[in-house]
Amino acid sequence: MADLVERVLQEAAERESHYKTIEVHKDIELEIDPGNLLTVDTNPLDATKLKKNREEYLKSLARDNTQLLINTLWQLPTEKVDEAIVVKLPDPKTPIPREKPVPKDKALTKWQQYAQLKGIQKRKKSRMMWDDQSKEWKPRWGYKRGNDDTQEWCIEVPDNAEDPNVDLFAKKNKEKKERVAKNELQRLRNIARSQKSKVPGVGLTPTEAPSKDYLGKALALARKSTASIGKFTDKLPTEKPSKHTGKKRKFEPNYGDVERESKKQLKILNHIQNRIPIVNTTKAANRHIMEEQRSRARRRREEDGGKQKGGKNKGGGGKKKGGFKAGKKGKAGGKKR
Amino acid sequence: MVLQRIVKPKTQQGKRFLEKREPKLVENDKQAMFIKGGNTSSVVSQALKELYVLKKQNSVTYKRKNILRPFEDETPLEFFAKKTDASLFMFGSHNKKRPNNLVLGRFFDFHILDMIELGIDKFVSQAEFPGGKCPEGTKPCLMFAGETFEQDVEYQRLKNLLIDFFRGPVVSQVRLAGLEHVIMVTATEGKILIRNYRVLLKKSGSRTPRIELEEIGPSLDLTLRRVKLASDDLYKRSLKQPKTVKPRKKKNVSHDAFGSKLGNIHMQKQSLDKLQTRKMKGLKAQKRKSQSEARQSSAKRSKGVDT
Numbered sequence: 025m026a027d028l029v030e031r032v033l034q035e036a037a038e039r040e041s042h043y044k045t046i047e048v049h050k051d052i053e054l055e056i057d058p059g060n061l062l063t064v065d066t067n068p069l070d071a072t073k074l075k076k077n078r079e080e081y082l083k084s085l086a087r088d089n090t091q092l093l094i095n096t097l098w099q100l101p102t103e104k105v106d107e108a109i110v111v112k113l114p115d116p117k118t119p120i121p122r123e124k125p126v127p128k129d130k131a132l133t134k135w136q137q138y139a140q141l142k143g144i145q146k147r148k149k150s151r152m153m154w155d156d157q158s159k160e161w162k163p164r165w166g167y168k169r170g171n172d173d174t175q176e177w178c179i180e181v182p183d184n185a186e187d188p189n190v191d192l193f194a195k196k197n198k199e200k201k202e203r204v205a206k207n208e209l210q211r212l213r214n215i216a217r218s219q220k221s222k223v224p225g226v227g228l229t230p231t232e233a234p235s236k237d238y239l240g241k242a243l244a245l246a247r248k249s250t251a252s253i254g255k256f257t258d259k260l261p262t263e264k265p266s267k268h269t270g271k272k273r274k275f276e277p278n279y280g281d282v283e284r285e286s287k288k289q290l291k292i293l294n295h296i297q298n299r300i301p302i303v304n305t306t307k308a309a310n311r312h313i314m315e316e317q318r319s320r321a322r323r324r325r326e327e328d329g330g331k332q333k334g335g336k337n338k339g340g341g342g343k344k345k346g347g348f349k350a351g352k353k354g355k356a357g358g359k360k361r
Numbered sequence: 362m363v364l365q366r367i368v369k370p371k372t373q374q375g376k377r378f379l380e381k382r383e384p385k386l387v388e389n390d391k392q393a394m395f396i397k398g399g400n401t402s403s404v405v406s407q408a409l410k411e412l413y414v415l416k417k418q419n420s421v422t423y424k425r426k427n428i429l430r431p432f433e434d435e436t437p438l439e440f441f442a443k444k445t446d447a448s449l450f451m452f453g454s455h456n457k458k459r460p461n462n463l464v465l466g467r468f469f470d471f472h473i474l475d476m477i478e479l480g481i482d483k484f485v486s487q488a489e490f491p492g493g494k495c496p497e498g499t500k501p502c503l504m505f506a507g508e509t510f511e512q513d514v515e516y517q518r519l520k521n522l523l524i525d526f527f528r529g530p531v532v533s534q535v536r537l538a539g540l541e542h543v544i545m546v547t548a549t550e551g552k553i554l555i556r557n558y559r560v561l562l563k564k565s566g567s568r569t570p571r572i573e574l575e576e577i578g579p580s581l582d583l584t585l586r587r588v589k590l591a592s593d594d595l596y597k598r599s600l601k602q603p604k605t606v607k608p609r610k611k612k613n614v615s616h617d618a619f620g621s622k623l624g625n626i627h628m629q630k631q632s633l634d635k636l637q638t639r640k641m642k643g644l645k646a647q648k649r650k651s652q653s654e655a656r657q658s659s660a661k662r663s664k665g666v667d668t
Binding site: 087 | 502
């Protein structure tokens with residue numbers, strides 16, 4: 025037994041003499057961040073050694089710290105990837121500033137907001153579609169697309185056409201251009217809304233049967249569309265002031281009507297003392313309606329989830345939705361007329 | 362129109378290029394610019410060149426004369442940063458007032474965050490050290506030593522900046538044999554000493570190897586000059602991490618003291634009515650009988666209603 029112990033001890037001593045030790049002693053333990061392969065040594069430096077033999081001292085210090093880092097790295101779990109042993113590093117601990125700020129969520133477009141409110145889901149359309157004329161599959165859009173009505177060489181004049189001499193090709197082109205322009209404007213408005221800058225107005229879109237209100241608006245705009253913003257535009261002798269001019273800011277005079285001012289102040293004071301909240305009825309009603317719509321959409325979505333197939337053929341929900349759609353259709357129809 | 366024209370990228374390539382530069386949740390590795398100033402000494406240009414090589418793959422050089430004064434006007438630097446999508450820079454210059462000058466800095470959102478000016482007192486090039494060098498693009502081990510790095514605010518920030526500058530790509534795993542390069546930064550008596558070493562792994566009789574180092578250069582002795590640090594508010598903002606990057610707590614998974622994984626399974630109450638029991642002939646016949654009976658009785662009932 026004693027023989028064995030002696031032998032083991034001797035072997036250990038031999039090994040130690042053969043190899044240098046991997047152990048390092050430090051008064052204050054190092055901060056080690058294995059994620060960054062980083063050590064921070066806060067021990068005071070040896071000034072005399074540093075002065076006497078700087079390079080040697082730095083090297084030995086670096087060696088000791090590296091040894092400590094390696095010792096911790098070798099304790100981490102390893103893996104074999106492509107015949108190389110890799111060690112899995114933990115996440116870096118040292119806080120390092122970001123390069124750019126954290127990205128914000130993109131603001132929803134007007135349509136996305138509406139779709140969310142109504143619970144409308146996106147449906148994927150296939151890229152290819154069946155073209156009845158050529159009897160083959162063709163892309164839905166783009167070059168060599170199927171069911172292409174822009175390439176037709178003749179367009180039938182409808183029976184109920186008001187003016188049979190209208191160039192239908194030109195009309196179609198113009199309508200397409202207007203749709204594109206409208207879409208571009210809506211894109212810009214969405215961007216403006218997301219950046220919280222002033223949302224550009226639509227202005228006046230051309231219509232074929234303008235209403236009285238529309239004409240009034242157009243007139244007011246036309247008046248202002250001069251280099252001097254309508255300052256020198258002549259008025260008709262019996263012309264009434266337009267309703268569509270914007271509001272001008274008005275300021276009270278600096279001195280004068282004391283009675284009116286005191287009344288105003290008293291009114292404010294009264295209101296504060298009474299503590300009766302002002303109810304904006306239109307706003308409240310709108311909020312109520314919106315809440316109702318939202319809950320309805322939610323309910324419908326839940327029903328859909330239950331049925332799984334429900335999207336296409338629903339009973340009650342569909343009817344409700346139909347009712348809403350009718351309203352929209354009316355609007356759209358108005359534009360077309 | 363109120364809004365300025367917003368230009369959409371015309372090509373898919375252009376779109377991808379812009380997307381690459383947008384802020385991301387998990388960020389790419391930072392690019393570093395090495396900018397040569399209007400006048401440089403051989404020491405400064407050599408230092409820039411060798412540090413550029415150390416950081417290659419994530420670095421660009423501006424080799425021509427760039428007459429900039431980072432501490433007086435930051436805009437040209439910010440312009441360069443925007444151009445190359447870089448957020449670290451090292452600017453070298455040499456003049457009578459500040460000989461052998463290096464300005465080290467970083468950007469946040471293309472604006473200067475920190476900027477530290479260092480003077481090179483001594484520079485030893487890589488060429489003066491015999492022996493092998495580290496291959497390009499190895500992730501270095503960083504060693505910081507000296508009490509000053511903990512005590513002084515400027516040195517603390519300098520430490521963070523140097524870590525940011527030299528740490529290389531952020532990786533989840535590293536090859537054990539690939540730990541070859543050590544950068545040692547020591548702060549002592551107002552000086553900052555940067556040394557580069559190559560790691561030699563020796564046998565130690567155990568699994569963990571014994572480390573020996575060999576100096577490979579470049580080595581620099583630096584002194585701190587002017588400093589421009591970010592305000593605490595801005596610095597804090599730049600440190601903000603997105604919520605989604607933090608790992609979420611996993612529900613229903615736990616580990617016990619022995620390290621084995623336990624899971625909770627939540628089940629709905631089993632309905633015993635629909636339970637399939639053993640099928641027997643006797644039961645089957647009975648069922649059919651009862652069904653036919655029920656049918657008959659219902660028919661009778663309906664008839665009764667009709668009449």
